[in-house]
Structures are given as C-alpha cells and as structure tokens.
Amino acid sequence: MDPGMDPAGAFPVLERELRAALAEDERRQREGEAKLRALRQGVPDYDQFREIVLASHLKPLEKKDRLGQRRNVLWNPCAAPAGTAPACTVDIPQELDQLPGTAAEFHRDWRRCLKSGTEKYQFLLELGGEALGRIFQADVGFGLLGEFLTVLAENIHPGDRAAILQILQSLAGTERFGLNVALLSQAEKESSQDLFRKLQSRDGQAAGQGEAHPMETHLEKETEEERTVVELMKLYQIG
Numbered sequence: 001m002d003p004g005m006d007p008a009g010a011f012p013v014l015e016r017e018l019r020a021a022l023a024e025d026e027r028r029q030r031e032g033e034a035k036l037r038a039l040r041q042g043v044p045d046y047d048q049f050r051e052i053v054l055a056s057h058l059k060p061l062e063k064k065d066r067l068g069q070r071r072n073v074l075w076n077p078c079a080a081p082a083g084t085a086p087a088c089t090v091d092i093p094q095e096l097d098q099l100p101g102t103a104a105e106f107h108r109d110w111r112r113c114l115k116s117g118t119e120k121y122q123f124l125l126e127l128g129g130e131a132l133g134r135i136f137q138a139d140v141g142f143g144l145l146g147e148f149l150t151v152l153a154e155n156i157h158p159g160d161r162a163a164i165l166q167i168l169q170s171l172a173g174t175e176r177f178g179l180n181v182a183l184l185s186q187a188e189k190e191s192s193q194d195l196f197r198k199l200q201s202r203d204g205q206a207a208g209q210g211e212a213h214p215m216e217t218h219l220e221k222e223t224e225e226e227r228t229v230v231e232l233m234k235l236y237q238i239g
Helices: 005-041 046-054 103-112 117-135 144-155 163-172 175-183 186-200 215-233
Strands: none
Touching: 005 103, 046 215, 103 117, 103 163, 117 144, 117 163, 144 163, 144 175, 144 186, 186 215
C-alpha cells in the first residue's frame, strides 16, 4: 500500500490485500492436509497423489444438495446460459477484468477462466516474468510449475524467447523452487526438456523478429540468452 495514500481510500486496498492473504493461507492449509491424506492412504504413484492435491478445493455434496428440488447450477463458474453476459471472458488477456496481483487471484483466473493452452500461454506472457515472480515469491502452488512448463513447451512461438526466459528466471527465484522441480511428474519433466530443446533451437532463437538491430548488438543479445538458457537448464535439472 502506498504510504501517501488517503486514509479513506486505503481501507478498500487493505481489505482486498487481507482477503487475498486469507485465501492464500487457506489454499496452503488445504493442500497441506490433502498431501497428508494422500500419504496416509498410501497412493501407489505420484499422478494419483497430484490429483488428490489438485482436487483439494472440491467439497462433497451435503444431503440438502443431493435431495429435494432440482436446481440449475453452473458447474463451470465462467460459463453462462445463452443470452446472458458471461461471468468472465476467455479471450486472453484483453478481456479479463484485470490481471491478477496475488497468488489467490491467479489461481482463480488460471483454474476458472482459461480454457485452452493457447489462452494460458498468452496469459503468462501478458503477466511477464517480473509479475509472476512477485505473485509467487513465497511459493509456486502445487502442480503449477509443471503446468507452466507444459503450456510454454506446447505453445512457444518464435520471437517469444526472451519473454519465456524471463518467466523461467523469475520462477527459479521463488521459494521452494528446487522442491517443486523435484516433484514434477515424468510427463512434466519431458515437457520441460522439450521446452529447453526449443529454446536452444534456431526456431526458438528468432528473438527480435521484425526489429532492426545492428549485427554486433544482435550477437551480444543472442550470446547472453544462450548463457541464460544454460544456467536455467541447471536450475531446472535438465540433463
């Protein structure tokens, strides 16, 4: 919060920050309990363990929800009946009301409003590495790192190389990053390897597409990015 902000306008900002912090604490506690529950159940593999944690936000129906009068309930919070305005839009990023500023807001938009890998890819690029590093400074939520790597690998475009490297650098600077890398599933590890292969390829090096750079400047930029790729491969445990 800005220290020079008018006290009358500060209260809504404080309230918003408090709600976001409470939501993030609740998510952490919920996922922690789900992890313990999965361990007690002795799940046979990591994929089932991951599914249990990712579904920790779902609540079982109570008797009053299962019986009695039928109600028209939207399973998808972002969907809306024909003829009504949607709760949130799917054209990313222009039509989101605003980009998220907290981990709780990010989870809301990522899970509810983004339907395709292309939308998620554009969403990550629009936020950029600096914002993602700030949002997930405390920790990248369980399972998200693998999803990010998969989305980036499947949708990378020539000219986005520098932006993707910045995103990867920022994520590598978050708390418990090494643990999140260690918990990647086999499929997510393969996506990570695929992403770095593409970043090393000539197609992935088409940074500055459509821009005119002096040859010397372009070579310096390319050399710096190559060093960054090598450093990131070590952090992301790419053999």
